[in-house]
Amino acid sequence: MTGRAAPSPRVPGPERAPSRRRFLGASLAGSAALLSGRRGFAMADDAPAQSPGDGPRAISGDHSEPDWKERYTLTVGARGGDLVGTTEKALQAAVDQVAARGGGTVRILPGTYRLRNAVYLPSGVRLLGSGAESVLIKEPSVRARLAASADWYDREITLADARGFRVGDGVCLRAKNPNTGGPVVIKRTLVARDGNRFQLDRALRDNLWLEKGEPTAATLFPLLSLEDASGVTIEDLALDGNRGANENLDGNYAGCIFAQDCSRLTFRRVLARNNNGDGLSWQICHDVLVQDCVSEDHAGLGLHPGSGSQRPIIRGNAVRRCEIGIFFCWGVRFGLAERNTIEDIRTAGVSLGHRDTDNVVRDNAIVRSGRVGVLFRDERREFAAHRNRIENNRIADSGPADGIGIDVQGQTEGVAITGNEIRESRGPASRIGIRVGTSAKDVTLAGNRIEGFGRDLADQRGT
Known part of the structure; x- marks a missing residue:
């Protein structure tokens, strides 16, 4: 630690990929192997050498695959x-x-x-x-209170004011747990509608009760x-x-x-x-x-x-x-x-x-x-x-x-x-x-x- 002036911060330069061994050393030797940032085929250091032209094949269940020149x-x-x-x-x-x-x-x-x-x-x-x-x-979000309680097995909600909500919207349902007071957060999609009543793509799997819960829905x-x-x-x-x-x-x-x-x-x-x-x-x-x-x-x-x-x-x-x-x-x-x-x-x-x-x-x-x-x-x-x-x-x-x-x-x-x-x-x-x-x-x-x-x-x- 010295008192001499440090140079001004610089913007990181072009990528220089670290070697596997060099990075492991920096990560504290023996802690664990960190995968490289490359998302293609990679071989372990002690893997047998391959002949020129060899490479991975597309095999069921194997995440390594060829570098295809054209994809669907x-x-x-x-x-x-x-x-x-x-x-x-x-x-x-x-x-x-x-x-x-x-x-x-x-x-x-x-x-x-x-x-x-x-x-x-x-x-x-x-x-x-x-x-x-x-x-x-x-798109801008809208929010409304629920007009009726919903149980954890329900696949629908009823809004007090459905203006701004559409079938197909992504919604975030938020409430307080009526027993603990902790937060309840549920993300769902509105898939059907009858007035202020909406069907969800999946069941709630948590309770949204008006009493103590103060449940709301917002397009978030x-x-x-x-x-x-x-x-x-x-x-x-x-x-x-x-x-x-x-x-x-x-x-x-x-x-x-x-x-x-x-x-x-x-x-x-x-x-x-x-x-x-x-x-x-x-x-x-x-x-x-x-x-x-x-x-x-x-x-x-x-x-x-x-x-x-x-x-x-x-x-x-x-x-x-x-x-x-x-x-x-x-x-x-x-x-x-x-x-x-x-x-x-x-x-x-x-x-x-x-x-x-x-x-x-x-x-x-x-x-x-x-x-x-x-x-x-x-x-x-x-x-x-x-x-x-x-x-x-x-x-x-x-x-x-x-x-x-x-x-x-x-x-x-x-x-x-x-x-x-x-x-x-x-x-x-x-x-x-x-x-x-x-x-x-x-x-x-x-x-x-x-x-x-x-x-x-x-x-x-x-x-």
């Missing part, structure tokens, strides 16, 4: 294409047909597509847009939704959550993209903007690659690797003006966040906490975070973010007069903070470069360059 493809457009339309109905019809043929590509031609429901993506589908010229935007949903899907790719699309015209729905249920219980997902060159919730959120999803995306101006989190997600790779993205930049949720392990630019975040640029272990955060530019550049949340030992590495990041101008570059809270153990450039250009005030809390243990600090703070290091252990 449908186009959707406003004025032309295999399917013509500008709503989720045309997009969903194309996705369903491709999936029914065993997988392939849906190409979205330039245009603006207005959504009253999510587009649900099944396994084996590639959704390919035309860059910023293919825009999916959420993610723009793109994935559930129990694998091998899905989303590329070259602009997704607009229309934040000013929609109620909030947090990232445990929605986002511009929301995935639940999925694996082997790729989100590449996606622009996600203006959502009243999260940008990209994936919950209990494994081997997710998020690369060269932009996530900006959301009420919630920019990138949300959610509970239980294993081996996410978050590379080369730009995250701007969100509540938190990259939020490692519960039990996110063996992840890599590298060469991202995280700017003007309202609280923490990067946040790690509840059982988020064995992750690497490196070579990122984290600039002008509202409270702290990198935060280890305050967790007791059983749940703390152990064995993470924060290395070679450029962290600048974090927080107000008492802001902190890197803050290690809770009973966090085995953390390595090395080679970072932590700079403050607004004056020292009460700002701290690195703070290590009283309960943290085995925190390695090495080669960090810190400049411009009231205190370079506030190590509270043993005090």
Whole structure:
């Protein structure tokens, strides 16, 4: 740790794929094997050599397959294409047909597509847009109280005022549990109607009772939704959550993209903007690659690797003006966040906490975070973010007069903070470069360059 000036944060450069062995070393040797970001065929280091021209075959149940030069493809457009339309109905019809043929590509031609429901993506589908010229935007939300109680086995609801609701709409039903007072959140589609009475695509599976429950329905949903899907790719699309015209729905249920219980997902060159919730959120999803995306101006989190997600790779993205930049949720392990630019975040640029272990955060530019550049949340030992590495990041101008570059809270153990450039250009005030809390243990600090703070290091252990 020296007092010399650190260079200005730079935007991450072009991709340079790390070798498997090099990455494993950075992830703490012997912890686990992290899959590479490449979604094609990959061989283990000790696999027998193949003859030239050999490669994977398309075999039932095997996720590795040839790099086919042509795939089954449908186009959707406003004025032309295999399917013509500008709503989720045309997009969903194309996705369903491709999936029914065993997988392939849906190409979205330039245009603006207005959504009253999510587009649900099944396994084996590639959704390919035309860059910023293919825009999916959420229609404004409406909300109404329920006029009658509904039980967990019901497939219908009755609204007090059904104006603004249509058959086909995606809805979020919210209430209080009448016994515990806890939240009830149910996402469904309206599939039939008689006045203010609507049939749902599936049973409620929870009680919506007027007494104590205060149930409501609102037309809220993610723009793109994935559930129990694998091998899905989303590329070259602009997704607009229309934040000013929609109620909030947090990232445990929605986002511009929301995935639940999925694996082997790729989100590449996606622009996600203006959502009243999260940008990209994936919950209990494994081997997710998020690369060269932009996530900006959301009420919630920019990138949300959610509970239980294993081996996410978050590379080369730009995250701007969100509540938190990259939020490692519960039990996110063996992840890599590298060469991202995280700017003007309202609280923490990067946040790690509840059982988020064995992750690497490196070579990122984290600039002008509202409270702290990198935060280890305050967790007791059983749940703390152990064995993470924060290395070679450029962290600048974090927080107000008492802001902190890197803050290690809770009973966090085995953390390595090395080679970072932590700079403050607004004056020292009460700002701290690195703070290590009283309960943290085995925190390695090495080669960090810190400049411009009231205190370079506030190590509270043993005090």
